[in-house]
Amino acid sequence: NAGVTQTPKFQVLKTGQSMTLQCAQDMNHNSMYWYRQDPGMGLRLIYYSASEGTTDKGEVPNGYNVSRLNKREFSLRLESAAPSQTSVYFCASSIASSGLYNEQFFGPGTRLTVL
Amino acid sequence: EDKVVQSPLSLVVHEGDTVTLNCSYEVTNFRSLLWYKQEKKAPTFLFMLTSSGIEKKSGRLSSILDKKELFSILNITATQTGDSAVYLCAPVYNNNDMRFGAGTRLTVKP
Numbered sequence: 001n002a003g004v005t006q007t008p009k010f011q012v013l014k015t016g017q018s019m020t021l022q023c024a025q026d027m028n029h030n031s032m033y034w035y036r037q038d039p040g041m042g043l044r045l046i047y048y049s050a051s052e053g054t055t056d057k058g059e060v061p062n063g064y065n066v067s068r069l070n071k072r073e074f075s076l077r078l079e080s081a082a083p084s085q086t087s088v089y090f091c092a093s094s095i096a097s098s099g100l101y102n103e104q105f106f107g108p109g110t111r112l113t114v115l
Numbered sequence: 116e117d118k119v120v121q122s123p124l125s126l127v128v129h130e131g132d133t134v135t136l137n138c139s140y141e142v143t144n145f146r147s148l149l150w151y152k153q154e155k156k157a158p159t160f161l162f163m164l165t166s167s168g169i170e171k172k173s174g175r176l177s178s179i180l181d182k183k184e185l186f187s188i189l190n191i192t193a194t195q196t197g198d199s200a201v202y203l204c205a206p207v208y209n210n211n212d213m214r215f216g217a218g219t220r221l222t223v224k225p
Contacts, residue, residue: 035215040217041217042119042203042215042216042217042218043158043203043205043215044214044215045212045213045214058212059212059214090157090158102163103160103163104149104158104160105160106157106158106159107157108156108157109156109157
């Protein structure tokens with residue numbers, strides 16, 4: 001099993017450009033999550049999907065959209081990138097169904113720089 | 116705004132030492148607390164705590180939760196250089212929100 005995979009690993013964008021970060025898991029997990037991690041601030045939840053077909057906002061959703069394409073895939077889209085979105089983005093999944101966090105498995109991360 | 120405070124921010128010890136990492140939270144509707152270890156890349160899960168006073172243990176690591184005083188501790192005994200990492204705690208709320216602390220950076224010297 002590959003676990004949680006993310007693409008791309010690195011990306012540089014110019015302000016105003018758009019892009020989609022891809023995430024897939026092969027563990028048959030119900031819940032998936034997108035986080036960003038900035039120096040000294042820990043991980044902050046952007047969006048999560050408790051089950052296929054549902055998505056909910058986390059702590060810092062502004063400037064992002066998500067799509068739970070199917071049970072395996074959960075994408076994060078930046079419509080108009082801003083320098084404040086420079087960060088490392090992590091996707092995670094857990095077996096939990098709606099309403100419960102438990103052990104989350106994280107992908108390797110995407111380092112995004114917005115110039 | 117609810118706060119999650121981890122202390123110390125960083126810690127340097129020598130192999131064989133025992134360390135205690137702290138996580139305090141100021142949240143309402145608390146449900147559980149998670150601990151993660153983050154080395155160079157992605158965090159890896161250590162513990163989930165839901166009940167006060169019940170110690171969870173995995174090898175040299177153990178953790179306990181005090182829901183009355185709103186804190187959790189993570190203990191590592193007989194530290195090894197491989198324990199060097201950032202340790203993150205994250206309280207989880209009943210409204211499906213969770214907040215990570217900034218972490219404690221542990222460095223274990225040979």
